[in-house]
Structures are given as C-alpha cells and as structure tokens.
Amino acid sequence: MTLEEKVGQMNQASVSIVGGFDVSFEELIEMLTDGRLSQGEFSKIMETAEQDYHEDEIRAGKIGSIMLQNAEKANELQKIALEESRLGIPLIIGLDVIHGFRTVFPIALAEACSFDNDLFLRTARMAARESRMEGINWHFAPMIDVSRDARWGRVSEGPGEDPYLVSEFARAKVKGLQGDTSNPANYVAACLKHFVAYGAAESGRDYNTTSMSNSLLHNVYLPPFKAAVEEGATTVMAAFNDLNGVPCTVNGKLLNEVLKERYGFDGFVVSDANGIRECVTHGSAEDEKAAGLQAARAGIDMDMGTSIFSNHLPQLVKSGELEEDILNQAVERILSVKMWLGLFDSPYVNTEDRMVTIPHEHRELAQEAAAKSIVLLKNNEHLLPLNKDQKISIIGELADKASEVVGAWSISWKEEDCVSVLNGLQQQSDKVRYFETGGLTEAINEDELQKAIDYGDIVIAVVGEQVSMSGEAASRANIGLPGQQQELLRMIKAAGKPVVAILMNGRPLALEWEAENLDALLETWHLGIEMGSAIADVVFGITNPSGKLSVSIPRVTGQCPVYYNHPSTGRPAGKSKFTSRYLDVDNDALYPFGFGLSYTEFAYSNLEVIEESHELLISVEVANIGSRNGEEVVQLYTRDKVASIVRPVKELKSYQRISLEAGSSHNVQFHLPKDQLGFYDNDGKYQLENGAFTIFVGGSSRECLSQDVHIQFSLH
Template structure:
C-alpha cells in the first residue's frame, strides 16, 4: 500500500519485480506525471540465466569455457527481458567462491578469478549490448561487492574474513574487469560483513575502491533490505543510523529498506549528512536512466509486438540447447561406455530423469513451471530403446523459492522396480542429484553428497548391472567418491535449462561430443572444503617420511576432479610448447592435435607460477585459455 501511494506521489525512482508491458506502462505513466521533474522510473528484475527461455545456470555456462556463447546467452536474456518492459537486471553475480556448501555457487563462475573476470565481461557485454539506449539492451549489475562468496562455513549471509591479498588477487578481479572492459553501469553491495564491517556500510569498498581507485561512475544499489540489516549486524543502532552509514559509505540506492525514504531528509537537515553526497548518488542514478534513453522516451521499452513475439522463441530455444550441450562435463568414461549406441537396451532410472522443473534451475525468472524438456522426453524423441523406472522420489511435497526442500529419506518403494529394469538392460543411465531448489540463495548444505536415498539406489542398481552411466544434475560440485571408484561413466549435467533433455540426449548418444571443463574443484571428501586449485604453497610441502608436512592423515590432498577437468569422446595431443618474449610480454604457443576418431573441441589452458615474489604466489594460476574445434588427424 505504501509503495503504491509513493508511486502515485512521484516519490519512487525504481521498482523491482514488476513485469509486463501493460503493467509497466501504467506505473511509468504515473511516475512521470507525478514526479516533480518528470523523472522516469527504472524497472529491475533478477534476469540471471535467461528470462522466459531458461539457459543453463551460470555455473554450468562457466563450464563451457565458451565466452561467445556465454555472451549470446546474456544477450538473448536481455532481448526477452526488455521485451517485457524491463531495463535493469541484478546480474551477473561475479563472486568467486571456493566452497561448494554455499548455495549461490550455482549463480557464479566458480573458483578462479581469471576465468571469472573473462565471464563477467562476456555477461555484461551481453546484457548491455553495443548501445545501452537500444530497446533490446538492459543495464547489468555486478554483485555482490564484496566477498559474499567467502561466507564462513559456506553458510549464506555469514561473515567473511579475508585479507588484503585475497581481496585484490581473488575477489576484486571480476568486478574490476567488468568496469574497465565492459563499462558495467551498476553494482550491488552485499549482505555480509567483510572483516567485521557490513558491506552496505563499508566506505573502503564503495568509496575508496569502487568509486575512488577504480573510477566507477555508475550507481551502487544495496541488496534487498541490507541497509536496515546493519541493525541486526550490530553495526547500526537504528534505522536512521543505518541510513546515515549506508549513504556515508557510498550506497547510492536503498533497495526495500525504506531507510533513505524515511530518514535522509532529516539527516541532511540535522547536518549529519552532507547534501553533496546525496547529490552524487542522485547524479549516478539519473546518469544510468539517461544512458538507457528513458529521459528521451520513458516508454521506449514498452512494445506489445516485441512482447508477443520474442519470448521463448524457436531461435532462443535453439541457442539454449547449444549452450546446454557445451556446458556438460564428462567426468569419467571407462571402457567406452559412452556414447550410447543404437540398438542397445537402456534402463533410464531416477526421478530427475522425468523431472521437467528442476532442469530450469533456481532463479528461473519468468519461466513457466515444469516447462523444460526432460531426459525421458529427450530419449523418446531420439527413438532410443529404453525402459524408465523412477526408483525413488527426490523430495516430499513441492517447495517454492522461499521454502525449504523436504528431502525424501524414507520412501524406497521404487527400488525393486529400478533394480529389475537395470538387470534386464544392456546399460543403465541413472539421473541423480539435486532439485533446482536445493541450490541458490539460502540453500547452503552441510553435506554435499547425493541427497536422500539416492546413494542407496545407485549402489543397488550398480550391483544389479555394473554398466552404469551416472548423470548428475546439481547446482554445485557434489562429493561423488563412491561413484568414481565404482561407476564406469559419470556425466556432470548441472541444471541445463529449457533444452536440458535434448542437450543431454545429444551428448549421451554422441550426436554432440562433450567439451565442458570444470569451473570448480570437486572434493574427494567434505572435509577438504573449501578446496581450490590455485592455493598458496606452504613451508612444509610433501610428501615426507615423517608426519610433519601439509596433509590429511585420513584422506588424500588431491581432489576427486580438479578445476579445468573434462573428458571427450576423442583424444588430444599437445606438442611443441614455445614461449617467446615480446618486449614486456610473452607469447605462448602449443600445437594441439585430435588423435581420436571423431571431431571434438578442446580447451587449451595456460597456467603460470611465479616462483619467487614479494608475497607468496599460488602454485598454479590460470592466465589464458582458448576453446578450439578439431577434426581427427
């Protein structure tokens, strides 16, 4: 009610979660008519990995290592979102994270700052296009500044304690690249504290770094309610103090707390806030609106014809399928169990195999529920000889975006049928993992194995027929150690979006050769988490003959699957590595040859190590990569 009254009074400058040309036109007319200076509103939405057409979750797209496709994914999401009248997205999330317990790893690009920076630039370029005032582009927002992905124990909203070296070398690079190389127009601060200071009230992060050292001239928006949440952090005594601290720190726009609306005027009149700070914040908000062309035409995004024709189009679905195919990672393939061959009898097992909703992933914007192509449907359309058995339900009841998933831990009534079907088949494809709502915001997990009774189902099916292909749908790396030790073929399938079933079928049958590489390390055991490849060396490397070196007494140091890992149905040979100095730069080249029998794509990855420096440097750092397509020979 209050928001409606403020809109009618011309006191609202932006709105979130208003969708559709008709709705936005109605509100924009009121805003412009009632605003003292005819100032148009900006309309925002969480367009994270597609809008009406769902592409793979961002972590899955990162596994493609395909910057052109990632940019195209964001471009088409912007086309659809703008067709519904939107002009601002709260994406991309560019938080680096090394902890798979944290649910929002699904929303980012993984653990590496170099890969994360390249993907941040690609996504911002996709959203913002060549001209921000075009009717099919939207302003991007890099988030969450900063260290949100370093939440203690992987628990969402937890404190982050990080040193200067980690801030500058790991956390900052994707943000800075998006500003320097893609001219991102907005940024969002974070829910968490960084070294004891709530990010929303952190002057060092916002005024000293973003606006000062980096010269960012866009707007900074707080996260949902984060200004008022400084009271819960014990940093602000009350709502007025929260408004003071947020504005002083450099938060230009308050999202949903109403602390600016309620208290800024009083703070200025009391002399506590310099009006110049508010002028700067207003200037930044207005600048973005000017750049979007909203002052020239507040209704430029409102085209009923575009809204009627561009959503979930055949062209967009085709792009979503191609992106999904390139996001699949082949983790293991012993004995050439994959690809599947015509004429083989297949047992297709698992609740996720028939699930049409989970493939959409979390943060599914305007996608219709249960509208994805399932694996069962993909197999049917490919005319494969298969028998389906559910095996066991993954969850009890139906969760939604704001409620907990009730995981099935008791119902094993479908086990017998699954075992019977597996026993009669040549091969078994079993689809296990996470419901879409088991990852995402507020979805931290203390255990990152297969949820519920799925591990039991896998072991029983494997005992009945060892020719098992495990397809893992998840929004994070899972602990798959038993599967790696026992199952011949493992495919990491993430949550792949609308075209999931088609894409997975194409990969499993060899119509598409998998080319994805992991953007995050898969742990061998939960106790290894956080685990990441670019760790610092220690003074006691090993192994040694005595116990006094850096290791576990009950587990290997090595991960199950390292960052950058991913197999193919063909083989690649590297030779003739050369390094040439070009002034202050070095040129590195290598010959890559496809030595197998089918065409495929490889991601050539360049890693460096600085052996001696003023500070300790990682044992390995990604500094370049290129995805190349090669025919055999």
C-alpha cells in the first residue's frame, strides 16, 4: 500500500450536499435530530439535492469509510471500491443507529428502565438486521456514557447514572449488534461512545470540559467501556470533551495506554465528527496539521469527516515527524474489522430484501420494549388502571404528535409507522376525546380546557419535552416542564378532576410540584414507534407497569447532578445546620434510581447472606401480596463501610427481573463474586480490602432490606 492508500483507509467521508444546500450530510443529520428539519424536509432534500458521494476519491483509494443509508448507493460505491480502486478494499459504511433503525425502540435512558438484559440484546439485533438491509454495516452505538446530570441533553442517549447497569447494557448491546455472525446480514460492528467521561460535562452543558479524580474515572466512567471491550466490541469513538485538560481525541494515555494496552482492545478508534479539528479550537494544537499529528500518535485510527489525516499524514511521515508504523497499525486494525464483517466476501446487499412495511414481529418487539420501559411514579388511591367506560379527556400538545414519539437521534423512521399517545388510547376506548389546549409551544386555550373539564370523568395530561429539547446540543438550565404546561396542570387540578400526567421526555424532569399535586404520574420517556400502544395497555391495565428508574429524578434543577451512589461525606445531611444539605429543599432525589411502582405490591423478607471462599450467597424472599400478576426487578446493592478512599453510600451489584402471580412468592438468589467488592484507587489500581460491608436487597435503591457482613478477601 502507498502512504496515500494507507491514509485513505483512515479517512471517513460523509455525503456532501451540493447546489443550493451547501452543508454536509453530517450537519444535515444534526439538523434533523435537533428539530431544525422535519423528517419530510430531510427526505425531500435527500431526494432532490445534488449529492457528492466522493466516487473519484473512492476510486483513488482515498476513502475507507462513508456515512450512508441507501442500499442501491451502498452497492454502487462498494462496486467502485472493489473493482475500480487499485487495491479493491471494500468500504465500511456507518450511521448513527442509536435505538433502532426503521423500527424505533425506546431511547436508551428509557429502555434501561426495563432492567432486561435479554431485551437490550434483542432490540440491538433487530436494529442490526434492519440497517444491514440498507448497506449499513457499522453502528455508532451503543452510547454508554454514565450520566448523572439531567441538564445534559445527551442523557437521553445513554442508559443512566449507574456504572453497573450501564455496563450490563453495554455488554448486551454489543452482543446483540455483533453476536449473530452466522450470516453477514445479521450483524454489524458496534462502536462504543464516547470515550470517555463525556457524560460528566461541567454544568451539564454539552461539549464542556470534564475534570475528575483517577478513582472516579476508573470506578464510574470507564467500567462500561471495559465491559464492552471484554464482550468483543470492534470499534470505539473518542469523545469531544477534554478530560483534566487533555482533549480525548488526542489523549494517548486514555486511547493507547488504557483502552488498547490495558483493556486489550484490538479494534479501531474513530474520532467523533470534527473532533480532530476541534483540538485547534480547544487550544491543544496550533493548526490542523498539529492536531492530525497528535491524534494519530494518541491512537485515533480513523478521522471522521475532516480530511485532516488525508491532508497531512502522508507529508508528516515523509518529513519524519510521524512514524509510518503508526499508520500500519491503524490500517491493520481497520482492515481486520472489515474482514470480520465479511465485506471482502459479501460486500453487497440484496435490495429485494428491503422492508416496505415494518413486519408484525418487529412491531411486537417495539411494543414489548416500550411497555417494559414505562415507570409508574405515583398512583394515588389506585387511580390507574382506568376503566374503558370512563369518559377520558386528553390534553397536551404532545398527545397527538406521532413525530414526537421517536426521541433524539432517530434518523431512519417514518411518521406513518408511529403510534401517538392519543391514537393508542383511542384504539382501545371510544370514550377518549382530545382537546387542543396548547401549553407547550402555543398559549393555553382556555375554551378548549373548559371543554376538557366538562367532558371528562378523568383528565390525562400528556406533558413533557419535544424531541428537539433533548439529545445532542440540547442542554437545559431549567429542567422543569417547558412552556406553560405546569400552568395548564394547575388549572386542570383547580377544577377538581382527577389528573393523570403522562410524561414524554428525553431527560429526568424536575417534578416537585407535579409529584405533590397530581393524582398519578407515568414516566414514559420517548418510547419509539409503538409508544401509544404501550401506554394504552398500561393505562387500561392490560399491562402491569414494571419499569424501574435508570436515573434519579430531581426535585428541582438546582439539585443537579443528583444520583444515588454518591460518596459518603463527613457531615451527612441531618437536622443540624452544619451538615451537607440545602436550606430550601431536601437532599435526596424526588424519585430515586431503581424506583418504580406496580399495580400490585411486592414484599421482601428473610434476607440471608452466606460468605464462601470466592463469593457471597445472598437470598431473599419476594412475595406478590397484591391482587394482580406482576413483574418485579429485585436489586442487590453493597456498601464498603471502611476503605482507604471514600466509597459510595450504595452501589448496584446485580439485579434479577422476576414474574410473580398474585399471592405467590419466590426465593431469589444471587451469587456475588467477592472480587466485585473491590475498587480502583487514585493510581488506577484495583484494591480488595478486608472489612465491613453492608448488603442491601430491595425494589429500589432507597427501600431495601440490609445485613452487615465482614469480608475476608484473604480467603479468595
């Protein structure tokens, strides 16, 4: 391979839109995901605009990857790469397929509320198969940033605040995307993002700086990446942010030493979009040439979208400033992934296999995922489930907007596939009526509101955020209900009617007033194409809600970041003024991690902990003492009571999702390896320290049975 051909493999291009709309495909995607473009407008542009697919550069061997979602064009470009370039190396074709392709599943923050590892795997596997039909063989997913600050818009894309849950999610997603290698049509390359600590952006402001101790990095933010690498992830994306002053794109300690050497990652690392160029703006490189040199040396194997590698690396090698072996290693990693994908043997897709409509089994999985992701937060006097004979008034602008169910970073959906909340409810009851009261983007229509009050025995208010209010570049300084939605709720509450709030949102919202004043709260997030159907099943009792929060819900914005597994402090919150507390609000979350109600009730008893040489055997009796069959997520937490560094007050170590018929009980058993009770110190070394631990088991991070034990790791 020539120098230029090697660098070509390290260059990812995106489709350029030329003519009257002079922006890149990448920016067009951003405009779609942040709401500046509708799905219809995006489709029209893509159908009518002149598009540059870089055919000449592919012919010349100057491009190794492209972003695309079109089967015919994918085949055409692969044919050029294979038959018209000198070396005949196929393209790896990538796209942001974050939570489903044509079949859109719940956003990751929602799906994680299911605590269902098998579900995580199955939705990823279906997304892989659907996208492969369009020539896509590389997903920029899963997004596995631990995120504790609800102000950050991209909290929607990841599975929440807990490193153990995020790690389990990461393993399952990698297995789902990559695991079925029986046929190239069944799997894609996963891409772990964003490496690392992007979810800790200061003040919750996207792309902002991050600073943290080494122990925090290794105990909270790195474990999901380590777990996913152990599962065989083939690619990793570097984060935009700097970490302790060094942009992750040029952070050789993270990319080379931690990821590639310590974790044994043998795939390739891609920059995030424009990430190399942004090192100049960061101030860590004086120009693009210096940024490219730093990135290549630090372990970036592929440049996403800037052409900086193409423009500068050949000359840097010729001048002796960059070792050619760095290029050789990068190209070897990239070619290994292409070979593993079967692209040399099966580069083309059969366009006759493309979906015209979504198959029934795909919709079934989408509805299952949506239903398991719903979290019942409040249900005064068992108001839910509702009777289909009751007259139900529906208010809230989001209720009738099918386009708002898909959530941030959904690209390949069609509005015709989407079931709105209103549509789902009306399919099950002819007593449901919708009233256009406004309140989100429009002023409150008091005449319509009065009609809703007059008609309904019960009012369902569908409130929350538009899709464009969460996701990338969508941080919010005030995370209460936007617009006049709380005023709308206050007005309906004052009328004396029972109020059920269905929350549609891409982040935890500050809900102190709503929790105190409304009769029932359903956290439904953005659930994907079957959102309306899943919500209707829960509202009318066909499905018993079983979701548990993957992230804490704050009382007020000023609590952020708020999370359950915070470190111990020397002055824990108490009645004394001189303790770690606020003067004007309680410290704890309004609804904690792991919380979620059911239409039945579960009771825990008989917690038992037995220490063996290599593990703890933990058992607890869980009984369904209500009148309905239901599912419960049994959660195991630990606390290291005395250690050489301050440890969290509680940490999730395992969970099991169980089904119990009304009146039945089950003895749930956990086998907890003792080596999972250690921690990383500030030198990044894993420590196992003898001493006192507390074992907790319960239905949330707050309500648990507990037992103290003294662990001797010398037995291990």
